[in-house]
Amino acid sequence: MLLHRAVTLLATLALPALALAAPTQYPLTIENCGSPLTFQHAPIRAVTIGQAGTEMFHALGLGDKLAGTSLWFNDVPARYKAQNDKVERLADNDPSFESVIGKRPELVAVQLEWMVGPQGVVGTREQFHELKIPTYLMPSDCEGKDNLVGADGTRLQAFSIESVYRSISQLAEVFDVQQRGEALNTQLKASREASTDSLKGKDLSHTSALFWFSSADLDIDPYVAGRKGIPDFMLNTLGIRNVVESDEEWPTVGWETLAKANPTFLIIARMDRRRFPADDVEKKLEFLRTDPVTRNMDAVKNNRIIMLDAHAMQASLRMFDGLETLATAINTYDLPK
Template sequence: MKQTLITATLLASAALPLHAQETTYPLNLTNCGVEMSFDTAPGSAVTIGQSATEILYSLGLAPKVSGTSVWFNPVLPEFAEVNEGIERMADNDPSFESVVAKKPGLVAVQYEWHVGESGIVGTREMFRDVGVPTYIMPADCDTKDNSTGGDGTRVGAFDTASVYKGIRELAAIFDVQSAGEGLVAELEASERDAIARAEGLDLPGDLTAVFWFSSADLEIDPYVAGRLGAPGYMMSNLGIENIIESDEEWPTVGWESIARADPDIIVIAYMDRRRFPADDVEKKLAFLRTDPVTSQMTAVQERRIVQMDAHAMSATMRSIYGLGTLSQALSEMSFE
């Protein structure tokens, strides 16, 4: 994939007009409701969220990243070596003090609940007061209301346009716009390929699915995907109906209700994070196969359980890879 990315970036760079390859400063933009201005490209960055980290790496900006945090899964394989040389400040939530101590030119953030009005790391005003600008990935605020608490509520369906917006804006901030266009071109091609693969299959017209991210405890209601988030994007593009009708990003729904809906497919998240027992994909599988309720579900009995990178289930660049994972899984299933 690394070579593909480099090739796509070079081709996109060659195809762009010269004026699109350089940023004109001062650069002004509105990010998640906050007006921002940059007089020059930031000299360094700290990331709070794996999505922000991997986008900066994909734009060739790893040398500017001085610290990372909030990890769900291993970094994309093509960045494993460079990531080893960059400080991981925290697997989960870093402290405000540790981020500021890096004196970053920019803090790039995946989730508004980390840095926002009620940010658990800090508010944007706190960072602004010490002279540190913050950029939140638009996928977490466009079409989303984070004032509802928790993981927020979608007010409109997630679309990868918000991911591409984030890539392009970060590329503009750091004056690497040609790299941004190359990355977007690669991801758009991956989307088209995944959708075309599914369209070429003889799939039933009434396929249903549920996405299980995790559970605070295996004995209680699981966190499953609402209809408007990244899993909803995958399902709608591949002709699958989500049995969950909530607009919450990750509502809790009882297994009895899920079993009554009896989805054709169950997609479960795998991750390195271990906040909850059900973060472990093997425990998810064991539960589905042995619980008196879940073991009777069609998807379990027909072995139509898809394992997906947890990070792909969030509204990130990896959601496009998740679309490919699900499309490929569909091509290997039987619905007779």
């Protein structure tokens, strides 16, 4: 991937500038999703609820700080596997409150507010904070979003990529590894630019797409990406229109409606999770090619189906690899005018 290939070169080029980064001054207080978090020192033990945080820890060289991890969609990238194998997986999906606090973390990093929030399935932030355990909620899931409306929340404002860069910078500051955070953000920005540059000159003015994450059952309406969320940001970055108009993060929309929208591309999630039957990408493909409604969609008839890791559809480091995957795939097609 472009992101992985760029790491060594960009880190080397960035070293002179990053050498001036000041060390963290403790006690450190940061504002996080409406809650001030104070650290007297760099946390020694952390737990992540969400793959995005786990992979950020690894990318920042902090994998040895992880006492537990949970909520996974895809296998960890090969470059992190050896370190990640040493981290206890508390649950493939949502862990129990007791299993998290049992690891005695000095920080819990949370990808999604429905896991730890006002109606968190794991617990509320207050429950953790009463035990003097700070919870760092990824800004990408709390800023400009109402997580009490819709199954996965509703975007009040469009997702901003700056929220991902800020997560990296803030976690780097909490753990006093600012140089690594700045280098990682430099790499991510270069990867994003390379993906958009690869499509320059290609006419995408009539190109649209649909993201299909999963379905509670293959016989009912699928979970698809709404406007203003992360997949919509990916499409806008590449100059492609999302055919779904809902502001919910992952609304359910009927296949008849989606077929009428007739997207140029179908982008379907590939994942190792097996919560629903449609988590299996092969079952998605079989459905699309045999269902009387979906098999007549132009994207299906012309095999304009792109498989993308589910985690790349989240606010995560993998999203940048996802942008490259989409750009590379789209470049292989002669698009209809």
